Amino acid sequence: MKPNARTRNLESTLRDLAARAIELKPKFDAKGGKIYFFNLGDPNKFDFDTPQHMKDALIKVLKEGGGNYSVSRGDPDLIKAIVKRENKKNNLKLTEKDVVITFGVSEGVHFLFEAICEPGDEILLPGPSYPPYIQYIQLSGAKPVPYRTDEENGWNPDVDDLRKKITDKTRTIVVINPNNPTGAVYNKSTLKEIVDVAIENDILLVSDEIYDKMVFGETEHVGLSSLVKDFPVVGLNGFSKIYLAPGWRCGYIFFHDPTERLGDLKYAIIQLARQRLCACTPIMKACAVAFSGPQNHIEETNKKLKERAEFAHKRLNEIDGIETQKPEGAFYIFPKVDLKGRWKSDKEFSLDVLENTGLVLPNGSGFCPVYGKGHFRSVILPPVEMMDEAFGKLEDFMKNK
Amino acid sequence: MREAIAKMENKLYNLDSIPDDIRIWNGVSGCLDALFFAMIDPKRKRKYIMVPKPGYFLYYSLIKAFGGGVIPFNNVEEDKWYPDVDDFRKKIKDDRVGYAILNYPNNPTGSVTPRSIMTELVDIVGEYGKVIISDEIYRNIKWVRNGYDSVSELGRGISKVILGGLAKEDCGPGLKLGWMIKIDSNNELTEVWEGCDNWLRAHLGANTLVQKAYAAVLQDPQCIKDHVEKMNRELEPRAKLVYELGNEIGLSLNMPEGAFYWFPRYNLKKKVPPEQFCRKLLYKEHICVAPGEKFGGESNFRVTLLRPKDILKKDLLKIGNFISEYN
Numbered sequence: 001m002k003p004n005a006r007t008r009n010l011e012s013t014l015r016d017l018a019a020r021a022i023e024l025k026p027k028f029d030a031k032g033g034k035i036y037f038f039n040l041g042d043p044n045k046f047d048f049d050t051p052q053h054m055k056d057a058l059i060k061v062l063k064e065g066g067g068n069y070s071v072s073r074g075d076p077d078l079i080k081a082i083v084k085r086e087n088k089k090n091n092l093k094l095t096e097k098d099v100v101i102t103f104g105v106s107e108g109v110h111f112l113f114e115a116i117c118e119p120g121d122e123i124l125l126p127g128p129s130y131p132p133y134i135q136y137i138q139l140s141g142a143k144p145v146p147y148r149t150d151e152e153n154g155w156n157p158d159v160d161d162l163r164k165k166i167t168d169k170t171r172t173i174v175v176i177n178p179n180n181p182t183g184a185v186y187n188k189s190t191l192k193e194i195v196d197v198a199i200e201n202d203i204l205l206v207s208d209e210i211y212d213k214m215v216f217g218e219t220e221h222v223g224l225s226s227l228v229k230d231f232p233v234v235g236l237n238g239f240s241k242i243y244l245a246p247g248w249r250c251g252y253i254f255f256h257d258p259t260e261r262l263g264d265l266k267y268a269i270i271q272l273a274r275q276r277l278c279a280c281t282p283i284m285k286a287c288a289v290a291f292s293g294p295q296n297h298i299e300e301t302n303k304k305l306k307e308r309a310e311f312a313h314k315r316l317n318e319i320d321g322i323e324t325q326k327p328e329g330a331f332y333i334f335p336k337v338d339l340k341g342r343w344k345s346d347k348e349f350s351l352d353v354l355e356n357t358g359l360v361l362p363n364g365s366g367f368c369p370v371y372g373k374g375h376f377r378s379v380i381l382p383p384v385e386m387m388d389e390a391f392g393k394l395e396d397f398m399k400n401k
Numbered sequence: 402m403r404e405a406i407a408k409m410e411n412k413l414y415n416l417d418s419i420p421d422d423i424r425i426w427n428g429v430s431g432c433l434d435a436l437f438f439a440m441i442d443p444k445r446k447r448k449y450i451m452v453p454k455p456g457y458f459l460y461y462s463l464i465k466a467f468g469g470g471v472i473p474f475n476n477v478e479e480d481k482w483y484p485d486v487d488d489f490r491k492k493i494k495d496d497r498v499g500y501a502i503l504n505y506p507n508n509p510t511g512s513v514t515p516r517s518i519m520t521e522l523v524d525i526v527g528e529y530g531k532v533i534i535s536d537e538i539y540r541n542i543k544w545v546r547n548g549y550d551s552v553s554e555l556g557r558g559i560s561k562v563i564l565g566g567l568a569k570e571d572c573g574p575g576l577k578l579g580w581m582i583k584i585d586s587n588n589e590l591t592e593v594w595e596g597c598d599n600w601l602r603a604h605l606g607a608n609t610l611v612q613k614a615y616a617a618v619l620q621d622p623q624c625i626k627d628h629v630e631k632m633n634r635e636l637e638p639r640a641k642l643v644y645e646l647g648n649e650i651g652l653s654l655n656m657p658e659g660a661f662y663w664f665p666r667y668n669l670k671k672k673v674p675p676e677q678f679c680r681k682l683l684y685k686e687h688i689c690v691a692p693g694e695k696f697g698g699e700s701n702f703r704v705t706l707l708r709p710k711d712i713l714k715k716d717l718l719k720i721g722n723f724i725s726e727y728n
Binding site for chain 2: 001002003004005006007008010012015058066067068069070103104106107110135136139233247248249275276277278279280281282283333
């Protein structure tokens, strides 16, 4: 049986590298070496763990019998907690009807573009950006159009470029801040300019803020919706990163809709949520206490990440042929590599690094063929010693090329 | 968890599944998303899927949402809601059909199909080179002996996907964990499986904690078996009650034999659509049941067997009053 041709839209160009890493693992293990999975944006694979108060809540919920279906929109207690959190953080007036709980932000992204896009539509995305955006937009029949983010300017969006790329087919401007893969935290002034462009052209704003409290640099994080009084913003957030619970698969969409223009979109998304009945009930109930319990893990996490970001920045810049900006948020670094005729493409570079050092560093063009090429992404989650060991191997590798 | 499922299924049905034949995702509804996404190409002729009628409404809405078409085959009310084999054969010949969904024990009818009929259906699918999707979420919730438990046991040599999950037998619907098992005897499903994988990878995988917990539960199959048997012992007397009392109070229904539903027909002097009937029942008696047309039924509605026997009895008497007043 032939599969749907559209299934190809969901293929990531980064898959070959990840598949090769898994294939190589036994070989490296046998020689006493190891594979450094610096491709995984999963803090819990390193020395980070879900806050105790959420684990306790989950156990309590299950002991009391929490296996029932929930309403498709999501658990009411969790929705209340989210409304409170986002209203306080961004000075909004959300009500409980403005939130939908999803299986992680990935399901939110999927619902959103399925609901928004018609074939031929264009969606403006930061270049580089998180690959599932590209995949889901393609799947909906629309076209992802990257706008330039400027490496020399701390990977802040180039608003002139963004403005130039608006056409009569542009449906949405997506902002990912703090950014995956660059680790940038966008300036308030730049965000304001983006808002102005969106209002001027009457284009919906989508803001992915899954890393909003993971900031450890000079720049403060500003929620996009906090800058917009009378224009809609769709927000995406969740518990995977700030609450160190990626495997819990719990995220949410919120609709800042002061002028009531998003009614149809909200309805379409609820219809999509109904088709999978509900998100995981006990997980939602446990996440409902996330914001009200002790929050000291956030400070601890940022302390670790700051040290690791500084180390990665310093250590990678010492390597000949590699140059990088310092991340200020999220947990990624996105260095530039001088391919210098040694490799035909960044993909070839990443595969070569993997084969020779065991280091898994996804190539930049997987995040954007235009503005990501000639780069790679690494997580800065591993302890300094592990990064030192791995980046040391990378340095030797570069010297011998 | 995939290893544990493979081990369990291999032992039960003498298969040779490996973990790579199994995918775990957000419930059977989620698995259907991934499957239909990969299976249905709206641009191709072969985009039709056969679905039981009456049948679970989600098959109908999902197949349409993915741009496919539904070809319903009949479950016959006069024959204990068993599938109509002739109708099934007639419809599967259609070139536009690639797959047939089977779902027994059945939602919404509570019917449990005997081995002889199911063997015929499976063989027919094989004869025409199509693929079976067997939704077995209610696999062991039944209180009749019907000679088989899973389509895995039947029609060796035919390609199929078996669906299961925690929602019903394990009473964990809100845990949202289901699985699909590929038994691809004819090598029909390799590319479809890759298509599913693209879907699953883009969604980043199911809840880790629930998967780990269930992998541990699967180490003790007897515990799961005891749990389901206990559930069946509770449900059987309720099925008997609704069958006997229901047929006295103006309904006609078959004895529910599995899953946890009954799908009675209401007998009124004039024709009233189920939606209208159910709405009035809700307003007047405060009883909420699902209108039959959502499942492809006629003057039927779906009720669960999940309320305790004494409450079910009261509900039935209220429905009886409601019908006699309606007439």
